[in-house]
Structure formats: C-alpha cells, structure tokens
Amino acid sequence: MPKALTEAQIEAYHRNGAIWPIPMLSAAEAAECLRRFDELEASLDGEVQGRYRIKAHLPFPWLTDLIHHPALLDAMEDLMGPNIVIWGSSFFTKPAHDPRFVSWHQDSTYYGLEPPESVTAWLAFSPSTGDAGCLKIIPGSHKGEAILPHLETDDPNNILSRGQTIENVDESVAVEMPLEPGQFSIHHNKTIHGSLPNKSDTPRIGFAIHFATPEIRQTQFEGATASLVRGEDTHGHWLPDSVAKHDMDPDCLEELDFCWQRYRNAMKSQAAKAD
Numbered sequence: 559m560p561k562a563l564t565e566a567q568i569e570a571y572h573r574n575g576a577i578w579p580i581p582m583l584s585a586a587e588a589a590e591c592l593r594r595f596d597e598l599e600a601s602l603d604g605e606v607q608g609r610y611r612i613k614a615h616l617p618f619p620w621l622t623d624l625i626h627h628p629a630l631l632d633a634m635e636d637l638m639g640p641n642i643v644i645w646g647s648s649f650f651t652k653p654a655h656d657p658r659f660v661s662w663h664q665d666s667t668y669y670g671l672e673p674p675e676s677v678t679a680w681l682a683f684s685p686s687t688g689d690a691g692c693l694k695i696i697p698g699s700h701k702g703e704a705i706l707p708h709l710e711t712d713d714p715n716n717i718l719s720r721g722q723t724i725e726n727v728d729e730s731v732a733v734e735m736p737l738e739p740g741q742f743s744i745h746h747n748k749t750i751h752g753s754l755p756n757k758s759d760t761p762r763i764g765f766a767i768h769f770a771t772p773e774i775r776q777t778q779f780e781g782a783t784a785s786l787v788r789g790e791d792t793h794g795h796w797l798p799d800s801v802a803k804h805d806m807d808p809d810c811l812e813e814l815d816f817c818w819q820r821y822r823n824a825m826k827s828q829a830a831k832a833d
C-alpha cells in the first residue's frame with residue numbers, strides 16, 4: 559500500500575517519467591522558505607544558484623530538514639522503495655521577467671550514475687506557472703536512451719552550466735508541470751525536460767533534490783557522498799554527507815564547493831571525450 563501517492567500517480571510516473579503536483583509544505587511554510595532564500599541571496603554577491611548547486615543543502619540545517627521532510631520521503635519511497643539516499647540538491651531560480659531558460663536536457667547525461675536511475679524532486683518556493691517558466695517535460699522520454707546527444711551551447715541566457723541541449727525535440731508534445739508554492743514535482747533523470755523564461759511579475763524559485771537508491775553509484779570520481787534518508791545502505795557506494803551545525807557551517811561550505819567543482823570537472827571531461 560503506497561504511503562503518499564495514489565496507484566494512479568505511480569502508474570503515471572512510470573508512464574510519463576514525471577508526476578506533479580504533490581503537496582509538501584503549507585503556504586506559510588513555503589513563504590518562510592522563500593524568506594530564507596531571499597535573505598541568503600541578499601547576503602551574497604551573486605545569485606544563490608551560482609554556488610548552491612549539487613549539494614545546496616549541506617551548509618544549511620533548514621535545507622537539511624527540508625530534504626528529510628516525511629511528505630517528500632513518503633512519496634519517494636512509493637516510487638523508489640524503502641532504501642533511499644539523497645546525493646544532492648540544487649537551486650534553479652529565475653527572478654521576475656528573467657529572460658533565462660533551461661534548454662532541453664536529460665540529467666542522466668551529466669550525473670554520472672550507474673545504473674542511470676536517479677530521480678529529482680523539484681520543490682516550488684514561489685509560484686511556478688507556465689508564465690513564470692515552470693518545468694516542462696517530454697512525457698515518456700525516460701523510456702529511451704540514458705544519454706542522448708547533447709550539444710554544448712554558449713547562450714548566456716541558458717541557466718545550465720554548459721548549456722547542454724538536446725536538439726530537435728518535438729515541442730508539440732511537451733507538457734508543463736505547474737506548481738503552487740510548497741508543492742513538488744518528480745522527474746526521472748532520463749526524462750527530457752527544460753523551462754522557458756519567467757514572463758511573470760514574481761520570481762520563480764525552485765529547489766531540486768536529487769535521489770538514488772543504494773545500488774546506484776557514482777562512476778565519474780571516487781568518494782561520492784550522500785545522505786541515507788530512508789532504510790538501509792545495502793551497498794556502501796556512498797560516504798556520508800557532513801551535517802551542518804549552523805547556517806554557513808564553514809566545513810560544509812568547503813565540502814559543497816569541492817563537490818560542485820568535482821561535478822563540473824566531470825562534465826568538462828565528458829564533453830572533451832565527446833569532441
């Protein structure tokens with residue numbers, strides 16, 4: 559018996575490679591997340607999403623609590639089974655009237671996981687509507703190849719760090735995944751997805767949480783870390799993530815920078831191999 563999802567949602571996830579919306583936070587809780595996000599961004603020189611990618615939760619107890627939220631983990635357990643690790647989390651943000659977009663891509667291309675069965679939950683801190691450039695998917699695309707050819711582009715408006723783009727996607731079948739603040743969507747790492755510019759008057763702030771099961775391992779480098787959030791680590795492929803003692807814990811910040819750099823290096827060497 560599923561813990562959070564309906565049988566119809568589980569079937570839709572397996573058919574389409576994504577489901578939405580799933581409730582997680584109340585409107586007040588989502589507003590508090592947005593307030594903390596704004597506070598963090600105001601304290602930085604650049605955008606939160608510049609540095610807080612791949613292990614964004616590490617230096618923040620409040621984000622670490624968020625990735626352990628029972629409503630999130632119950633839904634993930636319905637799809638992934640009882641043993642679950644979270645190996646990463648990333649902010650994807652677009653201020654109001656932001657012309658930037660995320661090109662069509664598969665996460666499996668650059669995560670380096672084997673088997674390529676990672677799953678992302680994308681939690682909205684603010685309204686993520688069609689107008690605001692919500693996530694869009696190509697339903698069923700997760701059933702194809704794990705790594706489709708991706709062109710590296712240098713469009714400054716592409717939020718992806720290397721502008722990875724799948725060409726000739728049939729956009730006529732794309733489906734938007736709108737969310738209210740506090741709701742999340744789930745997509746498989748082979749599902750082709752992307753998003754358009756934010757044409758709305760409000761920022762579109764998303765926090766993406768990256769899940770795996772213990773048998774999945776990182777192939778691009780040694781010593782990958784993750785947090786065991788449900789059940790048992792049956793394979794020992796992941797070293798434990800550090801746990802922040804307070805916001806901006808310097809040890810965790812160092813680990814975040816190290817991990818993000820390691821993923822970026824892996825992406826670079828993958829691109830070099832493809833050339």
Ligand SMILES: O=C(O)CCC(=O)C(=O)O
Pocket residue numbers: 650651660665678680691692693751752753764766
């Ligand atoms: O937030 C976006 O527009 C893109 C997010 C994304 O690519 C992801 O969560 O994998």
